Amino acid sequence: HAAEKGGYEHFMLKEMNEQPKTIRDTISPRIKDGRIVIDELGMSDEEIRNINRIHIVACGSAYHTGFTSKYIFEGMARIPVEVDVASEFRYRNPILEDGALVIIISQSGETADSLAALRMAKERGVKTLGIVNVVGSSIAREADKVMYTWAGPEIAVATTKAYSAQLVAQYLLAIKFAQVRGKVTEAEVGEMLRDLKKLPDQVEMLLSHKEKIQKFANRFIAAKDIFFIGRGIDYAISMEGSLKLKEISYIHSEAYAAGELKHGTISLIEDGTPVVAVATQDALLKKTISNIVEVKTRGAFVMAVTNEGNTEIEKTADYVIYIPQTNAYFANSLAIIPLQLFSYYVAVGKGCDVDKPRNLAKSVTVE
Numbered sequence: 001h002a003a004e005k006g007g008y009e010h011f012m013l014k015e016m017n018e019q020p021k022t023i024r025d026t027i028s029p030r031i032k033d034g035r036i037v038i039d040e041l042g043m044s045d046e047e048i049r050n051i052n053r054i055h056i057v058a059c060g061s062a063y064h065t066g067f068t069s070k071y072i073f074e075g076m077a078r079i080p081v082e083v084d085v086a087s088e089f090r091y092r093n094p095i096l097e098d099g100a101l102v103i104i105i106s107q108s109g110e111t112a113d114s115l116a117a118l119r120m121a122k123e124r125g126v127k128t129l130g131i132v133n134v135v136g137s138s139i140a141r142e143a144d145k146v147m148y149t150w151a152g153p154e155i156a157v158a159t160t161k162a163y164s165a166q167l168v169a170q171y172l173l174a175i176k177f178a179q180v181r182g183k184v185t186e187a188e189v190g191e192m193l194r195d196l197k198k199l200p201d202q203v204e205m206l207l208s209h210k211e212k213i214q215k216f217a218n219r220f221i222a223a224k225d226i227f228f229i230g231r232g233i234d235y236a237i238s239m240e241g242s243l244k245l246k247e248i249s250y251i252h253s254e255a256y257a258a259g260e261l262k263h264g265t266i267s268l269i270e271d272g273t274p275v276v277a278v279a280t281q282d283a284l285l286k287k288t289i290s291n292i293v294e295v296k297t298r299g300a301f302v303m304a305v306t307n308e309g310n311t312e313i314e315k316t317a318d319y320v321i322y323i324p325q326t327n328a329y330f331a332n333s334l335a336i337i338p339l340q341l342f343s344y345y346v347a348v349g350k351g352c353d354v355d356k357p358r359n360l361a362k363s364v365t366v367e
């Protein structure tokens, strides 16, 4: 196995380090002469204009990418989006009308609930699109159309590179839809494409700071609970950061919409409780900072992830990780990197079986 891990101690670390390539490979074949071309979508501009609702259906981390892109499809392309975990969607008798597009996101393409949700959507006669990593998998074969993420084989149970590829695939789709529907200007598209192309190098840079995060992570090995807070896309990032941590380190952790804290979770904050605050959305920065103050007042130890330049956060947070500037819609792709590294090093520090956490499977093919 040592050879397969390419010199890394774990597949997870190897796969985290493959993310710059994964992102590049998923984006670059779909940008031609400064335009987004997603031939496999097989949809005319007319059909794209007629989409009146998107349903994103997935499980686990794939669901978190959909939760992120809801903000993007709605914010940028102004298409209403519903996001469901597949095991809920398939049993809730959703309203699927003409003009709906059901997007199923899955690394393996074999997750039982996601496949069942796809089959239900097809039976109900709506258009389906799979965003899938494994070529020729069940979801890839059965969806009307398939957009592949080019992450290559992923071995570690906790997904990292497939997650990153799913995110950028959805950015491309959202920009394409926004453009066809006249919701963004050519200049805005040009700027977003430039930001997209910068992501691989920015991710590379964040990965290169791993020793710093390792040192910091070692302080959390004895933690019993960790809370992740954020607003908007930062809430979506928090959900994935929290899932990564709990699945591999077995530390109880919860993600909370920062503004919702005072309706419950804040009662759990005690002296020294670690809180990870994600604050990449500049429009929400002040609001999130006030939530950081709330938990600090109750004794929390706060690690913040924010954009370069937001140094005022240092007045409240105990430890700050900066991510480089990008379009606010793409922040998840950068902010998740330190959170993946953090989870990884906490789990390694605790001596956990990082690549094969107890009770979890890479691909859940039973309901």
Ligand code: G6P
Pocket: 059, 060, 061, 062, 063, 105, 106, 107, 108, 109, 110, 111, 114, 157, 158, 159, 360, 361, 362, 363, 364
């Ligand atoms: C399992 C994996 C997760 C993954 C989820 C959905 O729970 O451990 O990492 O996000 O299944 O898998 P899929 O293959 O459908 O993306």
